[in-house]
Amino acid sequence: MPTHYRGTAGERRALNAYIALLRAAESVTSRLAGPLGREGLTTGQFGVLEALLHLGPMCQKTLGRKLLRSGGNITLVVDHLEHRGLVSRRRAGADRRFVTVELTEAGKTVIRQTFPSHAKRIVGEMKPLAPGEQESLRRLCRRLGRGGGA
Amino acid sequence: MPTHYRGTAGERRALNAYIALLRAAESVTSRLAGPLGREGLTTGQFGVLEALLHLGPMCQKTLGRKLLRSGGNITLVVDHLEHRGLVSRRRAGADRRFVTVELTEAGKTVIRQTFPSHAKRIVGEMKPLAPGEQESLRRLCRRLGRGGGA
DNA sequence: CTCAAATAGTTTAATATTAAACCATATGGC
DNA sequence: GCCATATGGTTTAATATTAAACTATTTGAG
Numbered sequence: 001m002p003t004h005y006r007g008t009a010g011e012r013r014a015l016n017a018y019i020a021l022l023r024a025a026e027s028v029t030s031r032l033a034g035p036l037g038r039e040g041l042t043t044g045q046f047g048v049l050e051a052l053l054h055l056g057p058m059c060q061k062t063l064g065r066k067l068l069r070s071g072g073n074i075t076l077v078v079d080h081l082e083h084r085g086l087v088s089r090r091r092a093g094a095d096r097r098f099v100t101v102e103l104t105e106a107g108k109t110v111i112r113q114t115f116p117s118h119a120k121r122i123v124g125e126m127k128p129l130a131p132g133e134q135e136s137l138r139r140l141c142r143r144l145g146r147g148g149g150a
Numbered sequence: 151m152p153t154h155y156r157g158t159a160g161e162r163r164a165l166n167a168y169i170a171l172l173r174a175a176e177s178v179t180s181r182l183a184g185p186l187g188r189e190g191l192t193t194g195q196f197g198v199l200e201a202l203l204h205l206g207p208m209c210q211k212t213l214g215r216k217l218l219r220s221g222g223n224i225t226l227v228v229d230h231l232e233h234r235g236l237v238s239r240r241r242a243g244a245d246r247r248f249v250t251v252e253l254t255e256a257g258k259t260v261i262r263q264t265f266p267s268h269a270k271r272i273v274g275e276m277k278p279l280a281p282g283e284q285e286s287l288r289r290l291c292r293r294l295g296r297g298g299g300a
Numbered sequence: 301c302t303c304a305a306a307t308a309g310t311t312t313a314a315t316a317t318t319a320a321a322c323c324a325t326a327t328g329g330c
Numbered sequence: 331g332c333c334a335t336a337t338g339g340t341t342t343a344a345t346a347t348t349a350a351a352c353t354a355t356t357t358g359a360g
Binding site: 192193194195219220222223226227230245246247248 | 314315316317318319320324325326
């Protein structure tokens, strides 16, 4: 659904690129969320578990930064995961402000079971693009993610 | 934040492209949401108003399809907009199931005031990419948005 | 040493987001 | 004409998402 805005060519180009970016991200994520939900995880919960699996235990602040989520949201998502016994929290260092989050054994089991099939689905979602195109997409998106805003 | 998953090269490529896509979409949207919020609109509300401005009145089902949102969510967002007097709803056709949503005069005023500055911000966010690159991004994303899932 | 400023996390309030259940309306095979 | 099925919208329940306010802890200038 491209924009119907009648601005300059440059404006329309930027708007159309932005809209296409959003729609791609939203529709792919939406398609991936269904199977994930049937395994009992929301997209956000999966993101937390995956970060902890691959990057190791970390404080909530770091989690929020890596996942681009607010502090309040991390607290809530980690609350739920903790309730399910998938992660644990503790104030592990000398600085008592920091709460370190790490996977429990149950959490490791769940994410190790879930991740491979999720990865396969992502591969499938990227199939419309050839390898070089996937690379191009990645490079273009990384430049946007850094923050434009002239 | 690329994946630390040790799968095949193809898997890592797909995962990294997907992650970059998500991060770009989320970070740009997040940066745009701030100024929009200060004008009193959420991203979702803006989407509805903009669609109605450029595409004309339409039923909620159509709104949901164009904006990639669920029926329940459209009901809620439109509820709030209606409460603020920015849109109106009526069962306009012979089929009494359909609710047509359209901008009120107040709604037109708001979106006409808000849209140009928002468009400018989007242009700014796309600045890291040259015109041709914006085109490439749009083409790549459109192919993903259609639904892969091999 | 004191205390203003900074920082991590939590709470609060408002809105968003979905799937599923529910209700009203329309459709079309029998 | 009857009724099972389909469809648009609403409601329900659960979770997500944010900014701002709040609490506790840390830092570093004076």
